[in-house]
Amino acid sequence: MKIAIAGYGVVGRGTHELLMMNREKIAARAGEEIEVKYVLDPKPLEGTPAESLRASGIEEILADPEVQLLVEAIGGVGPAYEYVKAALESGRSVVTPNKQLVAEKGAELLAIAKEKNVGFLFEASVAGGTPVLHPISQCLWANDLDLAAGILNGTTNYILTKMVQEGAGFEETLRDAQRLGYAEADPTADIEGIDACRKACILSDLLFGKHTDPNKVFAQGITRITAADVEAAGLVGCNIKLIGQARRMDDGKILCMVTPALLKKEHCMAEVNDVFNAVMVHGNGVGDMMFYGRGAGDLPTASAVLSDVIEIVRGGGRNAGIISWADEGNAHLANRRDYAISALVRIQGLDFAAVERKFPGCERIWERDGETAALVHSIKEGELEDALQALNAAPYIRVFDC
Numbered sequence: 077m078k079i080a081i082a083g084y085g086v087v088g089r090g091t092h093e094l095l096m097m098n099r100e101k102i103a104a105r106a107g108e109e110i111e112v113k114y115v116l117d118p119k120p121l122e123g124t125p126a127e128s129l130r131a132s133g134i135e136e137i138l139a140d141p142e143v144q145l146l147v148e149a150i151g152g153v154g155p156a157y158e159y160v161k162a163a164l165e166s167g168r169s170v171v172t173p174n175k176q177l178v179a180e181k182g183a184e185l186l187a188i189a190k191e192k193n194v195g196f197l198f199e200a201s202v203a204g205g206t207p208v209l210h211p212i213s214q215c216l217w218a219n220d221l222d223l224a225a226g227i228l229n230g231t232t233n234y235i236l237t238k239m240v241q242e243g244a245g246f247e248e249t250l251r252d253a254q255r256l257g258y259a260e261a262d263p264t265a266d267i268e269g270i271d272a273c274r275k276a277c278i279l280s281d282l283l284f285g286k287h288t289d290p291n292k293v294f295a296q297g298i299t300r301i302t303a304a305d306v307e308a309a310g311l312v313g314c315n316i317k318l319i320g321q322a323r324r325m326d327d328g329k330i331l332c333m334v335t336p337a338l339l340k341k342e343h344c345m346a347e348v349n350d351v352f353n354a355v356m357v358h359g360n361g362v363g364d365m366m367f368y369g370r371g372a373g374d375l376p377t378a379s380a381v382l383s384d385v386i387e388i389v390r391g392g393g394r395n396a397g398i399i400s401w402a403d404e405g406n407a408h409l410a411n412r413r414d415y416a417i418s419a420l421v422r423i424q425g426l427d428f429a430a431v432e433r434k435f436p437g438c439e440r441i442w443e444r445d446g447e448t449a450a451l452v453h454s455i456k457e458g459e460l461e462d463a464l465q466a467l468n469a470a471p472y473i474r475v476f477d478c
Contacts, residue, residue: 077110077389080137082159083149084117084126087173087200090374091147091381092125102382106389113143116159134159138166145195145388147381148172153180164188164196171384173200173377176290179274183287183403190400195391197384197399202275203228203353205376206369207383212282212357213399219359223478224279225321228334230351230371231259231266232298232318237349239306240315246301258351268297269334272320279355280322280332287403288322288332294412295334300471308420308441308449309473314338315346319476329410337476338420358478413458418475421460422449423467434463451475 081088092112095102103109114137115126131137137146146163148170150156156177160170165188172178177185178198189196199209203226212221227233231253238249250267253259265271273295280288298318309316319337324330339346344366348354353371358364370376421438423431424447428440431448441449452460457474464472 077106077108077144078113078142079110079145079147079385080114080116080131080143081112081126081147081149082116082134082137082156083151084115084119084121084124085149085151086374087377087381088115088117088147088149089124089126090378091149094375094378094382096125102386106386108389110385110389113140134162138162138168143168145169145171145385147385148174148177149381150174151176153177157181160185161188164192164194167192167194169195169388170197171195171381171388172198173204173381174198175201175271175274175278179277179281179290182278182281183401186400195384195388197388198278199384200377200380202278203355203367203369204230204371204373205379206353206355206367206371207380208355208367209278209282209399210383211367212279216357216359216362216365219361221283221357221359223321223323223358224283224355225319225323225476225478226355227317227345227348227353228272228275228320228355228371229266229269229318230353231263232269232272233349233353234258234351235267236298236301236316236318239301239303240310241349243303243306245303246299266297267299269295269318269320270297272318272334276320276322276332276334279320280330281401282399283322284324284330284408285401286330286408287401288330288409289406292406292409293332293334296336297334298336301336301473302470304422304449305420305470305473308422309338311441312338312420312439312451313341314475315341316473317345317348317476323478325410325415327410330408331410331412331415333412336473338473339476343476356478413456413461415457416454417457417460418451418453418477419455419460419472420449420475421452421464421472422447422470423464424469426467
């Protein structure tokens with residue numbers, strides 16, 4: 077099968093290089109050779125493996141009947157959305173690692189793929205090279221799945237790991253992550269939880285069959301995590317992780333959000349460190365399962381991209397119809413403020429006795445320098461949020477309770 081790659085950055089080039097590196101094995105597993113015929117990218121391709129493959133535009137690719145599949149690695153929802161939609165409508169399959177595209181436009185694009193009987197796969201959009209979406213949508217489909225939660229962003233996990241293990245500050249660790257290439261020059265999408273939010277929405281879509289709009293989901297990053305938070309968490313036997321989650325609540329609503337959270341050190345995700353990702357899934361048949369591995373990088377992500385390509389080639393380019401969800405608005409989404417949580421709080425100007433009167437049953441962590449740190453339990457998040465805002469307290473950190 078002849079394919080085209082749109083976007084020749086880290087992932088696009090990595091996909092091409094891994095295909096060439098393992099060409100014979102991939103051909104054997106796919107049942108035929110997979111050849112890149114075109115590469116579409118505005119940057120110069122001279123000196124790269126794609127220098128003789130430049131396409132003049134998406135029109136040239138879609139006019140060539142030999143090209144049956146497009147790998148979209150541009151990112152975002154501008155040209156990427158236009159190219160993917162045009163490719164699907166022309167009867168070509170598409171593979172993408174683009175989590176923003178899938179989170180925002182997935183329902184529409186899956187519907188087009190189903191109508192045209194072509195594939196639209198995106199394993200690499202969540203957890204990079206770590207298989208998550210395929211196991212959920214195929215191996216676990218006999219279960220009633222009610223939870224997917226995890227460490228979905230390697231940059232923030234690296235930063236939090238260094239803050240815990242070395243006592244480093246946030247700004248210092250962010251600069252270190254940028255120097256090592258783990259964080260972008262503009263790290264906003266990572267450190268503010270936007271990237272993890274898109275991935276949590278895809279997990280929610282997949283588990284519950286309804287589109288979850290990332291713009292309607294509460295996402296809080298790690299920019300307000302301090303050394304004092306890390307210390308207080310350690311004193312109660314916890315680590316702090318940025319957790320994206322999608323879960324069905326007892327009232328049937330779907331709670332999807334991204335927040336820093338306290339995890340007991342014996343929890344399976346508490347010691348997932350550095351740039352690694354982990355996703356925990358719960359089903360009524362299998363119980364808890366966890367998927368763990370590298371969440372980013374050229375070849376790890378390319379591995380997931382090419383696994384999708386191979387699946388489509390083996391299936392003759394047809395849509396298996398397993399993955400789909402519908403856009404039915406936001407009525408299914410829960411409001412986090414309506415549900416009881418436990419949380420770490422730090423309040424200046426009140427001793428523990430005063431804090432306990434406000435939050436009966438809380439546990440003392442410390443009283444020092446005019447500040448009380450405590451764990452509060454079983455309080456609606458909205459009530460806690462309003463009370464702490466009135467006290468001008470530090471941001472609270474919820475306890476992850478799964």
